[in-house]
Amino acid sequence: xxxxxxxxxxxxxxxxxxxxxxxxxxxxxxxxxxxxxxxxxxxxxxxxxxxxxxxxxxxxxxxxxxxxxxxxxxxxxxxxxxxxxxxxxxxxxxxxxxxxxxxxxxxxxxxxxxxxxxxxxxxxxxxxxxxxxxxxxxxxxxxxxxxxxxxxxxxxxxxxxxxxxxxxxxxxxxxxxxxxxxxxxxxxxxxxxxxxxxxxxxxxxxxxxxxxxxxxxxxxxxxxxxxxxxxxxxxxxxxxxxxxxxxxxxxxxxxxxxxxxxxxxxxxxxxxxxxxxxxxxxxxxxxxxxxxxxxxxxxxxxxxxxxxxxxxxxxxxxxxxxxxxxxxxxxxxxxxxxxxxxxxxxxxxxxxxxxxxxxxxxxxxxxxxxxxxxxxxxxxxxxxxxxxxxxxxxxxxxxxxxxxxxxxxxxxxxxxxxxxxxxxxxxxxxxxxxxxxxxxxxxxxxxxxxxxxxxxxxxxxxxxxxxxxx
Numbered sequence: 393x394x395x396x397x398x399x400x401x402x403x404x405x406x407x408x409x410x411x412x413x414x415x416x417x418x419x420x421x422x423x424x425x426x427x428x429x430x431x432x433x434x435x436x437x438x439x440x441x442x443x444x445x446x447x448x449x450x451x452x453x454x455x456x457x458x459x460x461x462x463x464x465x466x467x468x469x470x471x472x473x474x475x476x477x478x479x480x481x482x483x484x485x486x487x488x489x490x491x492x493x494x495x496x497x498x499x500x501x502x503x504x505x506x507x508x509x510x511x512x513x514x515x516x517x518x519x520x521x522x523x524x525x526x527x528x529x530x531x532x533x534x535x536x537x538x539x540x541x542x543x544x545x546x547x548x549x550x551x552x553x554x555x556x557x558x559x560x561x562x563x564x565x566x567x568x569x570x571x572x573x574x575x576x577x578x579x580x581x582x583x584x585x586x587x588x589x590x591x592x593x594x595x596x597x598x599x600x601x602x603x604x605x606x607x608x609x610x611x612x613x614x615x616x617x618x619x620x621x622x623x624x625x626x627x628x629x630x631x632x633x634x635x636x637x638x639x640x641x642x643x644x645x646x647x648x649x650x651x652x653x654x655x656x657x658x659x660x661x662x663x664x665x666x667x668x669x670x671x672x673x674x675x676x677x678x679x680x681x682x683x684x685x686x687x688x689x690x691x692x693x694x695x696x697x698x699x700x701x702x703x704x705x706x707x708x709x710x711x712x713x714x715x716x717x718x719x720x721x722x723x724x725x726x727x728x729x730x731x732x733x734x735x736x737x738x739x740x741x742x743x744x745x746x747x748x749x750x751x752x753x754x755x756x757x758x759x760x761x762x763x764x765x766x767x768x769x770x771x772x773x774x775x776x777x778x779x780x781x782x783x784x785x786x787x788x789x790x791x792x793x794x795x796x797x798x799x800x801x802x803x804x805x806x807x808x809x810x811x812x813x814x815x816x817x818x819x820x821x822x823x824x825x826x827x828x829x830x831x832x833x834x835x836x837x838x839x840x841x842x843x844x845x846x847x848x849x850x851x852x853x854x855x856x857x858x859x860x861x862x
Contacts, residue, residue, distance in 0.1 A: 417582035477514035512543030546823030580784035756797035785816035
């Protein structure tokens, strides 16, 4: 990209690109840089930064990456600038961007006037939110060049067939074409789950579908279950989120797992329940003195008998009490949560959201709704190239369950293949980094001079046309 000129301005484009995947739970950020010889260097992995401003019980504030230095997450309160996948609080988001990229001691300091920004956004964003974003980028920060695009489309710039382990002839050129010809991207993150068919890297907008189940909803649901069955966890959502990530899984046979975790009738407790039945796990809560993180281990009935003897006296009168207070009760005492059907009923919301009264189809049905909007001739290609990204893709059994559910619903002559990248959290960023190296990206970018000359409406129209990159 170095040495080329913008057709509209005649100025050399920036040689450094900040690729930013601005998620609801974390930011993924890194640089792609052209050196003097025209070669491109990319950060091997992006920094994964908490996208929040937090305040602990001692009223100390933590901005974004400062959260790594927090020693006690009990009763920590969070302020997040992203809701439902969209940036709605620019006061908080600007504070986070300033802290990470602009200030003198910023971990990834950059000069916006010499930097291109490639920003990932969610599909179907409201025009007023997009206009606000464009104004902040150019008027508050003054980035030299800017491209706002749907984040899920970045995944088309990966080697999709390599990810799906498609057999290849070793004697032929296996260099993937950019972007992938046809792929169905399922992005399941903190705010929501999105189904997006892509053709030559472009989204087929009429077939895009959204499920209002994401990491946030599942964490809140688990918080409710634990608060009813164990401790009051409503002020310890960060800890509950850790429990969800470490202990939950997607069941391949929900009815069977539910049967194994059924306690039995009153007075006749089942043997499988007493022994854990292979599903029950003990979660040792962090006390933030000897343990900063919780621990998942096999269920041990003997440990619970000991725990009841050593438990604080107040627990007898108040069985529902603060998890943070319980964790600090006694140095020799471990506070345990026994997780049984919570382990799989929480992620089950992705496939059966009606379990909590959410009137939406499950993920497999949502994929079929998306396909119904498209010519049937595209079905085989999309079903054979399904890629799942986002934090929820890390659940054990997610890929296998989705494939199993889709096979039941599609025609017999269609092959269903589902895969996820090695790191589904950073996959979108890595695709964006590949896009940032593409020589034709400048055609889709808007420069500061163009913004000043044509205004925000012209910018919005240009971005709405999509990425003309082949």
